[in-house]
Amino acid sequence: MTSAAEQRAPAGEPAAGSGQPAAANGVRRAVPPVPAVWPGAPTPLGARFRVGPDGVAGTNFALWAAGAEAVRVCLFDEHGRETRIPLTELTHEIWHGFVPGVMPGQRYGYRVDGRWDPWTGARWNPAKLLLDPYARAVDGEYASSGLSPEVYGHVRDWPDQSVADTVRDERDSAPYVPKGVVVHDDDDWSDDRRPKTPWADSVIYELHVRGFTKLHPGIPQELRGTYAGLAHPAAIEHLVKLGVTAVELLPVHQFAHEDHLLRRGLRNYWGYNSIGYFAPHAAYAASGTTGGQVGEFKRMVRALHAAGIEVILDVVYNHTAEAGELGPTLSLKGIDNRGYYRLQGDARRYADYTGCGNTLHVVQPQVLRLITDSLRYWVTEMGVDGFRFDLAAALARSMHDVDMLSPFLAVIAQDPVLRRVKLIAEPWDIGSGGYQVGAFPPLWTEWNDRYRNAVRDFWRHALPDVREMGYRLSGSSDLYAWGGRRPYASVNFVTAHDGFTLRDLVSYETKHNEANGENNRDGTDDNRSWNCGAEGETDDEDVRALRRRQLRNLLTTLLLSTGVPMLVAGDELGRTQRGNNNAYCQDNETSWLDWSLLEEPGWRALCELTSRLIALRHRHPVLRRRAFFSGRAQTADGLRDLAWFTARGAEMAEADWYAPAATLGMYLSGRDIPGRDERGAPVVDDSFLAVLHAGDGPTGFVLPGPPWADRYEVVVDTSAEEQDEPPGTVHRAGAEITVPARTVLLLRVA
Structure with a gap:
């Protein structure tokens, strides 16, 4: 035998x-x-x-x-x-x-x-x-x-x-199998001007190169779904009008489609299945796959930079498309399997901290070199401005445990190129001890899922008290106020590519992933959503109006919170995936942006509100602070930089934080904001009072009197579909105003 x-x-x-x-x-x-x-x-x-x-x-x-x-x-x-x-x-x-x-x-x-x-x-x-x-271009597909x-x-x-x-x-x-392509490009980027937006001033917009442009009516048909399409003036016009400072591109490294998807007639749409860390994904190129994709990607970056928009790449260095021991042999597995992948004690098996079958062994010098060489290449030769690291905790593992002194984090911290770009961690993986929100070192920012959960729960009236909401609105100091970290260490988001869209968050209580071919077993069941009284699309105008109001509340909350806001492309215009919360394999109208939504008055108004809120954020440094609030008195009259109020107009006592509440008042003082302006002068801004009311009926709210304010002017009122430009209604301090059900009011101290 x-x-x-x-x-x-x-x-x-x-x-x-x-x-x-x-x-x-x-x-x-x-x-x-x-x-x-x-x-x-x-x-x-x-x-x-x-x-x-x-x-x-x-x-x-x-x-x-x-x-x-x-x-x-x-x-x-x-x-x-x-x-x-x-x-x-x-x-x-x-x-x-x-x-x-x-x-x-x-x-x-x-x-x-x-x-x-x-x-x-x-x-x-x-x-x-x-x-x-190290192939810089890839020709062909599986x-x-x-x-x-x-x-x-x-x-x-x-x-x-x-x-x-x-x-x-x-x-x-x-x-x-596809082949690598020899590429020669000596572009020195001498004509490029990187925007270099400070972290505190950043507004991130997560988008998919193909999905964002595939149905855009202003982009020529042959350019839709490509890097050239994203570089087109019609695409950039929307980004500029919206006011975002950076696009975060879902993976554009060359990736492969999983066999189980191809056999079901589906494809990997998101791209979290990398196989080439130096090559722009060839299917997104209008200029061919024999090297032209490299120049096309660079021209896209230049066009975005010229519009003042940074380019951040979502990168997947934690695993590859070769899966586990039963996966294909495409690259690293056949080059030196033991040298590239984490193996178990039984070396026939792979250690899997990613849920994708394998995990790159980043502790190995050659693997660390591959990753850092790739990162530097995308910065120095492809012009990008930062990275969001998928399952970053897997990269921070030393032998087995997550280690914030790991070789990967140490190398990034001392690298003269990489330590200067934007670094965003998805601070978890699926392994033991993999949840690391708040633990990454000061150079890093993090996706803050505790922000996501708190905001979702508040607006569906499911928080037991308001303690969590207070921390999340004010920059999550409980997570990030250590080691010199700042409020912008928190990348705040309510939705991301993974999960419900914002519209679906207020339209579905359960996932509807049948189209993925897995009998609706895939995708999370922890959606923290509320359908406003009907599951899915409905003709009930009252339900539809309530949903649009909830969208205004969620977007307003996000853009008024301290930290770095991240929007998902299409949320500002009511994009729906029809309840699919795991559309990773839906390369079709389910995932592509439907630009015809802008023709509907309600969705157009939502887009205009989003643009207005971002502009408000850009104008007022008190909404994008570079340091945490102290809560201490700034002046002899007892005015503090941050104060919290109950609906009675009284400052919140300790007991109020532990009591169930649907209403929260947050006062932001614009006096003596930490930092200096461009001329070195102290930063002084307007002061604001934000009132968030998640109750299903109206409530009275007493406006705090002196020293907080003498008068208040309404700037944003999410109970209204159409938003009036200031000057708005002016209220006397000490007066009791009526806050409609499920509404955010933003009032400027007048």
């Missing part, structure tokens, strides 16, 4: 590395002549075109593959014919060689040979063409109907699935 590791699938084709490529049908192709290869250099990693001092043009190939026994770079011509070139130079675990005559646009991949011993984590298989981890069995390093359909991953598959994967 032979062991499973010694068994082989029937090949039917010449062995990989034989130098005799074959077509998928077994017909042998003519073998092109093998070019000469010079020693080249071990750095930089990847495929780098250059012209030497002797005038010889070519490409240097360098690949880290510590445990490999042989490495071949494989070149493909326009007919798919393959030329395999051995890399014989090995320096510090890097295989390298310079191939004269290899020009930009050349398609390539690697074949890496070594031991096949899955029980020790060794999964080398030279029959599999591997994508260069099969649209499902991943071909040839792209798996093991025999996917082995009769005994319990050992399938231990049986090596000898079939050639080259006809079925």
Whole structure:
């Protein structure tokens, strides 16, 4: 008997590395002549075109593959014919060689040979063409109907699935996988002007490159869904009118679609399945996939910068598209499985802190180098201004536990390029101890899901008291007032790409994910939503009006809170996913922005209110403080920078914080705000009183008298569909006003 590791699938084709490529049908192709290869250099990693001092043009190939026994770079011509070139130079675990005559646009991949011993984590298989981890462009996609069995390093359909991953598959994967592309671009960005918006002044807008532009009527058809479409004046006009300072792009690294989705006729839409950390996702390019996507992405960044808008990338360095031991062999798994991935004590299995089958082993120097090289590349050569790190807690794990002194965080903190850009953590993963909200070091900001939960619960009248709401409105000092952190460490959000849209949050109480093909089992059940009396779309105008009011309340709360607000594209115009709270696989009208909503008066008014609130925030530094409130008296008359009031007009006592309440008054003083203006003068602003009332009936509210104010002018009233520009109604201090049901009032001290 032979062991499973010694068994082989029937090949039917010449062995990989034989130098005799074959077509998928077994017909042998003519073998092109093998070019000469010079020693080249071990750095930089990847495929780098250059012209030497002797005038010889070519490409240097360098690949880290510590445990490999042989490495071949494989070149493909326009007919798919393959030329395999051995890399014989090995320096510090890097295989390298310079191939004269290899020009930009050349398609390539690697074949890496070594031991096949899955029980020790060794999964080398030279029959599999591997994508260069440093490829700057990728050409081609995997099969649209499902991943071909040839792209798996093991025999996917082995009769005994319990050992399938231990049986090596000898079939050639080259006809079925994308190829890297040699790119040469010496752009020095000398004509670019980065906006460099301070954190405290930032308003982030999370969007999907494809979904934001796919249905936009002002963008030419051939540019919709692309980087060029996002760079189009019609797209940028909306961003500028709205007033956001940064776009946070859902993943644009080259990614792969999961096999289980392709077999159901679906595709990965969000893109959290990366396979190429240097390559802009080719499907979002209007200019082709043989390198043109690089220049198109850069032109998009330039156009956004010219409009004063920063570009932040949502990046997925915690796992790759290769999944676990039963996943495909696309790149890192076949280059050096043990060197790139976290493995369990049983090295055949993968440690999975991400829920995606694998976790990159960031403690390993070569993995840390891959990530930081990628980050620096996107900043210095692609022009981006920051990153949001998906499941950042997984990156901060040392051996097993999350460690805020981990190599990843330490390297970022000292890197002269990366420490200057915007860094946002999604501060959790699914592993033990993975929830780390408030724990990241001072250089970082964080998605604050406690803000999301508190605001959702307040407006559905589900908070037991108002303590949590008080902290979240005022910058979450309980989470971030340590180690020199500031209020802008909190990225406040009510919705994100993952979960209900804002409109669905007030229209559905349960998820409706049937279209995902998983019998509605996927997606969270903890939505903290309220449907306002009817599930889903309805013709009841009272319900519809209440929902629009709730949207105004949620947006107003977000944009008046201390911290950095993050909006999701389309929430300002009433986008719905029809109750789908996990639309990661819905690359269709479910996820794309419906710009025709702006033709409806109610949704147009919501968009105008959002723009007005952002403008108000930009005008008033008291709404975007750079330091936490002290709560102490600023003047002899006892006026404090922050004060809280009950509906009776009295300052809140300790007992009031623990009592159930639907009404909360927050006073923000504009006197002597910490910091200096551009001319070095103390910052002085208007003072405001915000009244938030989540009750289902009107309530009286006594306006605080001196020293807080003598008069108050209404600036925002969310009970009204159409918002009047100031000057608004003026009320005398000490008067009792009526606050309508479910309303935010913002009053300026007059």
